[in-house]
Amino acid sequence: MDEEAITIKLTRDQAFVLSDWLxxxxxxxxxxxxxxxxxxxxxxxxxISGTLDKTLSEIFMPDYGPRLEAAKERLHADLYERADEPTTPGQNTSDAPQAHQIERRTAGNHGESD
Structure with missing residues (x-):
């Protein structure tokens, strides 16, 4: 069994919103x-939840609600801003927020390779 650790990088806003959602x-x-x-x-x-709880001081602050809403607003703005950016031929769009661009290769592709 491979026990190599995986590092996931999130912005503070992403981590805060994810922590609340979890x-x-x-x-x-x-x-x-x-x-x-x-x-x-x-x-x-x-x-993930435990790591976020240990890392984020925001979850213990008295103005938790307003901070969370501000983080959500910034993330929404960032998503919509990136979604509206024009792409040029050959530009990597794999990080765009549209769900149709996410391909997991799990549905209907059980063990098959391309």
Missing amino acids: YQVMLQSDDLEGIVHDRAVWSPIYA
Whole structure:
């Protein structure tokens, strides 16, 4: 089993918003079973949530709500700004926010290679 650590880089706003979302999702189910049916996914969810909780001082600040809303607004603005940028031939658009540009190669492609 490969236990090499993976590093994920997020902006502070991304981390803050993700932390809040994870907290809300985890609050909806005592053990995530009602939301995430595959128990193998729980381990990384708890690891990410715990890391964010230890890293973000914002979650303990009295103005949590306004800070969260401001972070969400900045992220929304950034997403829409990048979505509206024109692309030139040969430009990499893999980081654009449109869902149709995300290809996981999991649905209907079980073990097959191109």
